[in-house]
Amino acid sequence: MEGQYDKVVIVFFGLIVLIWIVYGVRKWLQDPAPEHMPELLLNEEIQEHPALYILEREGYEVIGGKLKVPLSFQVNQNTLYSRLFIDYVAEKEDEVYIVKISKSRMKVEWTGSGVRDRMLLYLLLYPACDGLLYVDTEEETIKRITLLDEDDYLYDPGDE
Known part of the structure; x- marks a missing residue:
């Protein structure tokens, strides 16, 4: 016992x-995840560019100019520095968008992986934004890119 x-x-x-x-x-x-995302600051200085006219033609109001987002990474004992550039910040019907302008030397592959590789970092950096506008100045078009909620799509891993 x-x-x-x-x-x-x-x-x-x-x-x-x-x-x-x-x-x-x-x-x-x-x-919830801790809030460590930077706040979207607006640059009052808006530089002239053909993309401005394309955005205005489609009903967007440009509310911020070029932004430089500094980044730093710790890799082992080394600190690495880089930056991201956002060309404009635009608004339409109380929705705020980050704007990226096309570059002839950096074509976007319009596939799921191509958009992920080139645009996802902007959408994740500022999750409070309603999406990203990609302005193609050669074709004079705007592509509106947003992340879907998991309820908005059906993903089958067998599709790959």
Whole structure:
């Protein structure tokens, strides 16, 4: 009988630790991600460009000029620096968009992976924006790019 009390105490403490771990993991999964995304600042200086006329023709109001977003990365003990450029910030019907202008030397491949590789970082950097506008100055068109919620599409991994 003496050894059974030890087993009961060990099982009791094991259950308490297990409940504590399950509660901690559940709370961690339900908590929103910490807000460490930069706020979208507006540059009051808007430089002239043919893309401005294309945006205005389509009903967009340009509310911010070129932005430089500084980035820094820690790789092992080295700090690496880079930057992203946003050409304009535009608004239409209370929706705010980041604007990227086409460059002849950097063509976009209009496939899922092409858009992901070239545009996703902007959409993730400023998730409060309603999307990204890609202005093709050669074709004088605008492509509106937004991220879909997982409920908006059906993905079958067997499709790949």
